[in-house]
Amino acid sequence: MADTLLLLKRGPGRPMWLRVRKSRPKLMLSRRSRRRLGPLRWCSRRRWRRRLLQAQAAGVDWRESACKGSRAAAPAPEAWRPKNAAPRPAPSPAPAPARRGPAGGPTSPVRHLGPGRALLLLPVEQGFTFSGVCRLTCLYGQVEVFGFTISQGQPAQDAFSACTHSHLTINAVHYSVPEKSKKEMKREARTLLRSHLTLEDRSWAMKNFSPLCSVVLLERVKSSTVDFISSYLGLSDVFLQESPTLQINAQYLALRSVGIRKEKRKKGLHLTESALAALEELVHASCEEVDGCPIILVCGSQDVGKSTFNRYLINQLLNSISCVDYLECDLGQTEFTPPGCISLFNITEPILGPPFTHQRTPQKMVYYGKPSCKEGCENYIEIIKYVFSSYKREAPLIVNTMGWVTDDGLLLLVDLIRLLAPSHVVQFSSAQSKYMPGLSPEYVERTDGLYTKSKSKARNRGFELPEFAENLEFSDEDKECPLIFTEHKLIGVHSEFSFRKTERNRESHNRILRDLAVLGYLGQLLAPTSKVLGPFHGLVPYQVPFNAVALRITHSDVAPTHVLYALNASWVGLCRILDDVRGCTEGPILLAQTPICDCLGFGICRGIDMEKRLYHILTPLPPEQLRSVNCLLVGAVAVPHSVFKSQHGLEGTIPYVTTDYNFKLPGASEKMGIREAQEIPEEKIHPKPKLHRKIS
Structure with missing residues (x-):
């Protein structure tokens, strides 16, 4: 009897569960999607499957459905409804303004306006954090x-929100308006939106x-830089990442059509009170005309x-003044140029993205050739003096320094303060940083x-530095008075950035x-209107004769017989020296020491033609600037491995790549430009195109 009662308490048998499971709607996934489902927990996997089925029932793809212009959210599949139930009405394309977000605050209404366009309404003092790339225009109000403040009537701005840095946030700013009623404000807004x-x-x-x-x-923005970076394997998610826990609704589809995705507010930038106070003080000091x-x-x-910061x-500063000067002294993490440069810029447009999205042409730039100056501090100081001499003192100057603040790095920073005055x-200081x-x-x-x-104080509360006076160039008015550097004001900022780097993974x-x-x-090698991304060996390089330029390996001593091996397939600085090197010899012309000279841009040595004695250079520099280039500098900055191995459109044998290489050969070290066993600049050279551009 007990056994009979026990059997009655049991649930339905296993065959019934199998029948229910087989009757569920089928979801066809690719191999990549199935791999994404694998490491998820059971509840997350089930939730993601349900949302994918909703998108599938709506007849759209969950990744590309926004591009088709769908405004409505995905309805529930018919298999989930009772047989006698009435069909559900289609949901409204506009989300209700009273909907609450995850944090309890009001959700910003978003409306799909068509392919690649969406409208965002931000209540006062509300923010919208996003990832991706878009072009934003303030139609009414101020954000x-x-x-950077964008008001109505101002030009559109391109914003790049990548996962490598804090995500950007569009904050609605409280703007001052005359005494108007809500009806009058709506009438004014309707006129501007017409x-x-x-x-x-x-x-x-x-x-x-x-x-x-x-x-x-x-609006969706077309950027050759974004398309080029995203075309490489492993970099496609730098600007826009997919997540299986996202809710696919009308807002998601509208934003995805633009090329962005809404993120949590905590992923945006949050400045501390000390940072906000420092910004306010610096902006106030820069806008005053009394102190210059x-x-x-x-x-x-x-x-x-x-x-x-x-x-x-x-x-x-650009909210109040027209331009800002910027002196880059950090060799490893440069802001507007490739690494290894000391440069001076005049900034007139806002910076809305990470450094690799706003590469710009400097006023003056010198290619140091290494991401660190620990083995050449004296040359580092000399280059800074050379670049700083071009500062005309017509706009505020922001100086970015290195993160090396221990031992000799701290002493070098003291020299830099005395030099730049x-x-x-x-x-900056933080709980995780080293003592300074x-x-x-x-x-x-x-x-x-x-x-x-060290110098003692003078009567004018400053100190003189005669050792730097002869290396700086000033106007005639400045030369009449002695070179005196006054005291500075120290502003301390406590940082509370979340550290994702450790000593182990910082270098990588x-x-x-x-x-x-x-x-x-x-x-920049690709045209902005180019729709097809091809490999670099399909582009037409410039032809440069051996006797037209001089060569120098900046980061290592290389035997003259091996200089061309180090130059081939390397990252080169295109520089201009004062000496005339044209026609000296048949070439190659080698420099005995590294010159301090202007760097006009960069390129890749695509190949070397020994018979015709020509260098083949790929560079985005225009021909009018290339005519003044007479020096090629090769440093420790290397061409990324992805350029050799993961270019879009590569077929067959990959140029400069081999797996059969012996590092025990003389000169086959990292100093010669070999980074891995997959790269070699001589074994497999791709045939050069028949058409070349020649710079005489």
């Missing part, structure tokens, strides 16, 4: 993106409009947010630098960022 939106879209915007609301137009143009030097150890400060020194003494005027005055000695992470900067520069 702030990474410190030239951008249809009648139906304007009606939706007015229905969800609230007082002091900002209306932003989001300030020189702001930003220093601190690695990974404390110096570069992020500099970008935010530049954007805030900044009016403000912003020193406060660089107050008293500390700098009594501390010996690496190349300078920094190498990835350097490779992205090189790829961002190489993206």
Whole structure:
């Protein structure tokens, strides 16, 4: 009897469960999607499967459905409904404004306007954090993106929100308006939106409009740099990542059509109180005409947010003044150029993205050739003096420094403060960073630098540096008075950035960022209207005769017989020296020491023709600038491995790549330019195209 009761309490048998499972709707996934499902937990896998089925029942693809212009959310499949149930009505394309987000705050209404366009309504003091690339235009109101304020009537701005840095946030700013009623504000907004939106879209915007609301137009942007970087294996998710836990609804489809995705607010940038106070003080000092143009030097150890602070400060300054000068002294993580450069820039446009998305042409640049100066500090200082001499003191100057602040790096920083004479020194510190003494005027005055000695205070509360006077160039008015560097004001900023780097993975992470900067520069090789991305060996290189340029390996001593081996398939700086090297010999012309000269750009030595004695150079520089190039500098900055092994469109034998290589051969070391056993610049050279561009 007990056994009979036990059998009655049991659930349905296994065959019944199998029948129920087989009756469920089938979901066809690719191999890549099945691999993504594997490491997920059971509940996450089930939730993702349900959302994929919703998108499948709607007849759209969950990744590409936004490109088809679908506005409605995916309805539930018919297999989940009772047989006698009435069909559900189609959901409204516009989300209700009272919907609440994950954090409990109001969700920003988003409307799909067609392929590649969406409308975003932001209530006052609300933010919208996103990842991806888009072009945003403020149609009504005022918004702030990474410190730069965009008001109605201003030009559109391209925003790049990548996973390598903090995501960008569009914040609605409280703008001042005259005493107007809500009806008058809606009438004014409807008039401004008339030239951008249809009648139906304007009606939706007015229905969800609230007082002091900002209306932003989001558009898909075509960027050759983004397309070029995303074409490489492993880099396709740099700007836009897919997640199986996302909810596929009308807002998701509208944003995906633009090329962005909404992110959690905590993934955006959050500045500390000390950083906000420092920004306010520096902006106020830069806008005053009494003290002239300030020189702001930003220093601190690695990974404390110096570069992020500099970008935010530049954007805030551009809200009030027309331009800002920027001196790059960090060799490893440069802002506007490939790594290994010391450069001076005049910035007139906001910076809304990571460094590899805004490579720009400098006013003056010198190619140092290495991502660190630990083995050549004296040459590093000389190059900074050479570049700093071009600063005309017509705009505020922001100086970015290295994260090497221990031992000789700290002494080098003291020399740099004495050389540049900044009016403000912003020193970053954090709980995770290494100890660094406060660089107050008293500390700098009594501390010996690496190349300078301490000086006592003069009557004018400054100190003279005659050792730097002969190396700096000033106007006639400045030459009449003695070279005196006044005291600076020290501003301390405590950083609370979340550290994702450790001592173990910091070098690999920094190498990835350097490779992205090189790829961002190489993206200029492709035309903005190019729809097909091809390999580099399909592009037409320039022909440069041996006797037209001089050669120098900056980071290592290489025998003259091996210089061409090190040059082939290498990253080269295209420089201009004062000496005339044309027609000296039949070439190649080798320099005995590394010159301090202007660098006009960069390129890749595509190949070397020994019979015709020609270099084949790939570079985005225009021909009018290439005519003044007479020196090629090869440094420790290498062409990324992905360029050799993962270019889009490569077929058959890959140029310069081999697996049969012996590192025990003389000269087959890292100093010769070989990074891995997969790269060799001589074994397999791809046939050169028949057509060449020649620079005489």
